[in-house]
Amino acid sequence: MAEAHPVGFQWVAEAKARGAKLVHVDPRFTRTSAMADKHVHIRAGTDIALLGGLIRHVIENDMWFKEYVTHYTNAAHLVDEGYQDTEDLDGLFSGFDKDTGGYDNATWQYEKDPYEADGIAKDMTLQHPRSVFQILRRHYSRYTPEMVGNVTGIKTEDFLELAELIGKNSGRERTTVMAYALGWTQHSMGSQFIRTAAILQLLLGNMGRPGGGIMALRGHATIQGSSDIPTLFNLLPGYLPFPVAGKHDTLRDYLDDAVPKDQKGFWSNGDAYMVSLLKAWFGDDATEENDFGYQYLPRLTGAHGTYQTLMRMFDKSVDGYFVLGQNPAVGSANGRMQRLGMSNLKWMVVRDFQLIETATWWKEGPEIATGELKTEDIATEVFFMPAANHTEKAGTFTQTQRLVQWRHQAITPPGDARSELEFFYDLGVRLKEKLKDSTDPRDKPLQAMTWDYPVDEHGEPSAEAVLKEINGYYTTGPNAGKPVDNFNQYKADGSTAGGCWIYAGVYAGGINHAANRVPGKDQDEMAHQWAWAWPANRRILYNRASADLDGNPWSERKKLVWWDEEQEVWTGKDVPDFPIKRPPSTKTAHDTHGPDALAGDDPFIMQSDGKGWLFAPKGMNDGPMPTHFEPAESPVTNPLYPQQESPSRVLITSRGNQLAPAGDQPGAEVFPHVFTTYRLTEHQTAGGMSRFLPYLSELQPEMFVEVSQELAAEAGLEPYGWATIASPRGAIEAKVLVTQRMQPVVAGGKTVHQIGMPFHFGVGNQALVTGDSVNDLLGMTLDPNVYIQSAKAVACTIMPGRRPRGPALVKFVEDLREQAGITVLTGHRRLTFERDAETMEVSDPPTLTDPEPHTGE
Amino acid sequence: MARFSVLGWPVFRQAKSKDKLGRGPAVESPKYANMRPRTEDADKVVQSVCPYCAVGCGQRIYVKDDEVIHIEGDPDSPISRGRLCPKGAASEQLVNTPVRQKTILYRRPYGTDWEELDLETAMEMITERFLEARRNHWEDFDEHGSPVNRTMGIASLGGATIDNEENYLIKKLFSAAGAVQIENQARI
Structure with missing residues (x-):
């Protein structure tokens, strides 16, 4: 955090100055570690084992927050009789489909009890063997301090110190906060890493309270906004799922499946959010008779993420590619495949400030040097369209704590540079113009799309008009045209339009609240008058959990939101995240649904049972509770289960995306080390916003590889000399930095060397500083929930000297693959064990043969 | 070289101006006294937000003749309290870097x-x-x-x-x- 979010880190320093303890868990010792009370050196990719060990420690040593857990989480809920755990099935949950790697979650559901108002069977003593609490306890029972040490490489005394610290620093009087970044997300089990942290924080009563929670330290100015108002294939604005063919053929199908009316909580109002979105997009053409234009929306038939789309490029199935302020030639996993993929396009539009590597790969990319591509043979047309920067346009960024901040425009963009707003507005105008007389029903959605935004004298559309549409407005009645004040005003009958329900209120009263700028020194620490946070300018989510069952703060020190007995309302320092007049004593009534069904002790108002989920009956594709598996191509054999890797990971089978053998398999010794990628303070992601700036380029001028003294000695690496680092996907070179910040760890009885490399450098002639790109070494092995790539624990080998040049580089990598006996199916086995039904003995499954025809080059 | 004068002695200057630590008037040259921050020349100052990481630090953009002449941290921001990291502090170069591509x-x-x-x-x-x-x-x-x-x-x-x-x-x-x-x- 001190390196990648230095200004945010000032608040950690403030907390520390007030007596908070800071523990940094990281494979590297960084500037954050230097400021911390303790640095815990972990083997990359093993965080579920550590967090699972902490969960076990907290339960077995009675450190969990009993009142909170019993009433605010689903600990007391009973789970279906058919449920089987990874402890019963060697690393699998019940419902596994060995062909797809997915799960049928039928047996993960709660047991029904018609006598309970919410229909869920419970045991408030938490003793029932099928209660979530007991299932959780058994699930993590083998994550002992010794096992944690064996998996993660963390010394037992370090683990115990951490466990005691966290446990004792949680409860009524104190809270613990966890902060994470891509070190937790860029794994084939990234979503489950975060789930483990959520379970631990719920057990400790650290959610919905000041100084608690889990902070996603996001890496880009509005990466939060990019998920809220998503340019992501699987989402519509406000986290409404994108419609799926077969499942959501009609609006009714969609609403019944995605946002069922008969569930508890605010998602029950999803029909109003969806219909208002359709009204915002299709205006007068969205009527009750045509399901508000629902049929105008395209449908999904599976995952259409950026890596799946890349593989379709190789099949010549994608003609055109827009790349907007993004540099996949350097920043996406498996850079070589990214560049080769682009050479299969008919055309691409690159919009950026500079000639980034994604704009120049066709003449300056590494594959031109190796001879794999020849400029004269590449058919791809490339349009480079210069972009306006943050000073040259107005609009909002949503930062990492959901704060939506308006930027005023300072100057007009130079030359041909334009904002995305102007570019896409213009493109939309042109598309509509060309199709205006079409009678083809395929063109109807574009014809119906509302697209009348006021433009200024330079042709720039009004971002404020767009923000008003996002906020939502009335379409009929006396208030027609006026903005809504909050999402409770969204209606499912077409009388409101709104582009993103969670942003409702940002333009309440016709005022741009994202531009609110009361100086911090003139307000309290919640700073509600600086910008606007979704939802409803609430700064801490689920903050009803900051009060006890009776609605009183858990402690004076930690008071945030409470029930005012006299006024009969929830009140406090933050905007209460609960039906404002619902007394804490309220019980759920039979046959109620939606917000009305929320009991006084249901703080998690978006959950279908009002509770924080220790166990997730739905929503996760790879299991209701996180389970430790080794990362793909890990040198360590999973000490916890015979199942080596996550059986649900998404595999992309291609000659350009081959995997190293794992554990003790033959050939694993060819790629014996693990590397992890990281950021530098002075650079930004793939370098498009930093390697072209003189100051930043001077501060961090070249690519390097950080190794321990032990590995340097073992591999014969000279400090400040060159090293070649290779994976089954490629080989790069970097200057050697030998430090004590990297340390070998002992795990699974093996010494594992960990290597660190920054991912900001790329090959081209335009940037002020260039270098080989570490992402060329990454494979595309994805998380089955969010399709993010595994980038933080990857197999490699390292040797002194520069890498080969020209075609010899390709040969060099091929030879290494051959030496390791790698085929396209290496590492592709979903199940890594077989258990004989009679003897119950575990054995290796038969070898994978019959390589399927692979996509890709 | 100027003629030697006892009045030019640092100790004398320090004593005369009662500049105890020797960091004030005693060491101030006319050149320094006449220096003005370039922010003074700005036609306008615009509140903005840093475009790098997701902390969302406040920025003040100093503009003269429709050009950005300086960017600094916004002390009003309760998030950043006027601070910027090396990237945010270098963001004036994001606007004005000589290698910026301005044509199609x-x-x-x-x-x-x-x-x-x-x-x-x-x-x-x-x-x-x-x-x-x-x-x-x-x-x-x-x-x-x-x-x-x-x-x-x-x-x-x-x-x-x-x-x-x-x-x-x-x-x-x-x-x-x-x-x-x-x-x-x-x-x-």
């Missing part, structure tokens, strides 16, 4: 170098290609006969410094055009 470039199929294009031509070419790609890979139904109403011929990948309003228009336009392969750094 075009690389034709099999071309070996860039060519210049005017805005109107480029936009028309992109619009036509968009419609053609949309048509080439249009799908009305999936293999089970469910409607899909989409094109698989167009994809997009955006960075996470694209404003909410911009993402909104991108999502709206691509969805209405039937393009579903719309992605963002948030996946990566």
Whole structure:
């Protein structure tokens, strides 16, 4: 955090100055570690084992927050009789489909009890063997301090110190906060890493309270906004799922499946959010008779993420590619495949400030040097369209704590540079113009799309008009045209339009609240008058959990939101995240649904049972509770289960995306080390916003590889000399930095060397500083929930000297693959064990043969 | 060289100006006294937000003659309290770096170098290609006969410094055009 979010880190320093303890868990010792009370050196990719060990420690040593857990989480809920755990099935949950790697979650559901108002069977003593609490306890029972040490490489005394610290620093009087970044997300089990942290924080009563929670330290100015108002294939604005063919053929199908009316909580109002979105997009053409234009929306038939789309490029199935302020030639996993993929396009539009590597790969990319591509043979047309920067346009960024901040425009963009707003507005105008007389029903959605935004004298559309549409407005009645004040005003009958329900209120009263700028020194620490946070300018989510069952703060020190007995309302320092007049004593009534069904002790108002989920009956594709598996191509054999890797990971089978053998398999010794990628303070992601700036380029001028003294000695690496680092996907070179910040760890009885490399450098002639790109070494092995790539624990080998040049580089990598006996199916086995039904003995499954025809080059 | 004068002695100057620590008037040259921050020349100061990481530090943009002359931290921001990291502090160069590309470039199929294009031509070419790609890979139904109403011929990948309003228009336009392969750094 001190390196990648230095200004945010000032608040950690403030907390520390007030007596908070800071523990940094990281494979590297960084500037954050230097400021911390303790640095815990972990083997990359093993965080579920550590967090699972902490969960076990907290339960077995009675450190969990009993009142909170019993009433605010689903600990007391009973789970279906058919449920089987990874402890019963060697690393699998019940419902596994060995062909797809997915799960049928039928047996993960709660047991029904018609006598309970919410229909869920419970045991408030938490003793029932099928209660979530007991299932959780058994699930993590083998994550002992010794096992944690064996998996993660963390010394037992370090683990115990951490466990005691966290446990004792949680409860009524104190809270613990966890902060994470891509070190937790860029794994084939990234979503489950975060789930483990959520379970631990719920057990400790650290959610919905000041100084608690889990902070996603996001890496880009509005990466939060990019998920809220998503340019992501699987989402519509406000986290409404994108419609799926077969499942959501009609609006009714969609609403019944995605946002069922008969569930508890605010998602029950999803029909109003969806219909208002359709009204915002299709205006007068969205009527009750045509399901508000629902049929105008395209449908999904599976995952259409950026890596799946890349593989379709190789099949010549994608003609055109827009790349907007993004540099996949350097920043996406498996850079070589990214560049080769682009050479299969008919055309691409690159919009950026500079000639980034994604704009120049066709003449300056590494594959031109190796001879794999020849400029004269590449058919791809490339349009480079210069972009306006943050000073040259107005609009909002949503930062990492959901704060939506308006930027005023300072100057007009130079030359041909334009904002995305102007570019896409213009493109939309042109598309509509060309199709205006079409009678083809395929063109109807574009014809119906509302697209009348006021433009200024330079042709720039009004971002404020767009923000008003996002906020939502009335379409009929006396208030027609006026903005809504909050999402409770969204209606499912077409009388409101709104582009993103969670942003409702940002333009309440016709005022741009994202531009609110009361100086911090003139307000309290919640700073509600600086910008606007979704939802409803609430700064801490689920903050009803900051009060006890009776609605009183858990402690004076930690008071945030409470029930005012006299006024009969929830009140406090933050905007209460609960039906404002619902007394804490309220019980759920039979046959109620939606917000009305929320009991006084249901703080998690978006959950279908009002509770924080220790166990997730739905929503996760790879299991209701996180389970430790080794990362793909890990040198360590999973000490916890015979199942080596996550059986649900998404595999992309291609000659350009081959995997190293794992554990003790033959050939694993060819790629014996693990590397992890990281950021530098002075650079930004793939370098498009930093390697072209003189100051930043001077501060961090070249690519390097950080190794321990032990590995340097073992591999014969000279400090400040060159090293070649290779994976089954490629080989790069970097200057050697030998430090004590990297340390070998002992795990699974093996010494594992960990290597660190920054991912900001790329090959081209335009940037002020260039270098080989570490992402060329990454494979595309994805998380089955969010399709993010595994980038933080990857197999490699390292040797002194520069890498080969020209075609010899390709040969060099091929030879290494051959030496390791790698085929396209290496590492592709979903199940890594077989258990004989009679003897119950575990054995290796038969070898994978019959390589399927692979996509890709 | 100027003539020696006892009045020029640092100790004398320090004593005379009662500058105990020797960091005040005693060491102030006329050049220093006449120095003015370039922010003073600004026509206007605009409140903005840093475009790098997601902390969301406040920035003040100093503008003269429609050019950014300086960017510094906004002390009013309760998040950053006036601070910027090396990237945020260097962001004036993001605007004014000499290697910034300000004109449209075009690389034709099999071309070996860039060519210049005017805005109107480029936009028309992109619009036509968009419609053609949309048509080439249009799908009305999936293999089970469910409607899909989409094109698989167009994809997009955006960075996470694209404003909410911009993402909104991108999502709206691509969805209405039937393009579903719309992605963002948030996946990566």
